[in-house]
Amino acid sequence: MRFRVVLEYDPETKSYAAYCPELPGCSSAGDTEEEALENVKEAVSLYLEPTPVELGPDERLFEVEIPA
Numbered sequence: 001m002r003f004r005v006v007l008e009y010d011p012e013t014k015s016y017a018a019y020c021p022e023l024p025g026c027s028s029a030g031d032t033e034e035e036a037l038e039n040v041k042e043a044v045s046l047y048l049e050p051t052p053v054e055l056g057p058d059e060r061l062f063e064v065e066i067p068a
Contacts, residue, residue, distance in 0.1 A: 005040050007033060023047050
């Protein structure tokens with residue numbers, strides 16, 4: 001699965017910020033472009049990590065795959 005990432009340079013901190021517009025609040029940073037991009041990959045992975053779900057007796061949980 002692919003996500004778009006916006007990369008911004010902050011001259012005040014002399015570092016890069018990276019965020020994914022499709023995933024609100026999913027962002028990271030790094031001292032270099034490469035580091036910021038690697039860090040945001042980890043942030044996206046953690047953002048998408050499933051959380052435990054409690055199901056009622058009449059509920060079932062499914063997983064779906066979204067094609068690229």
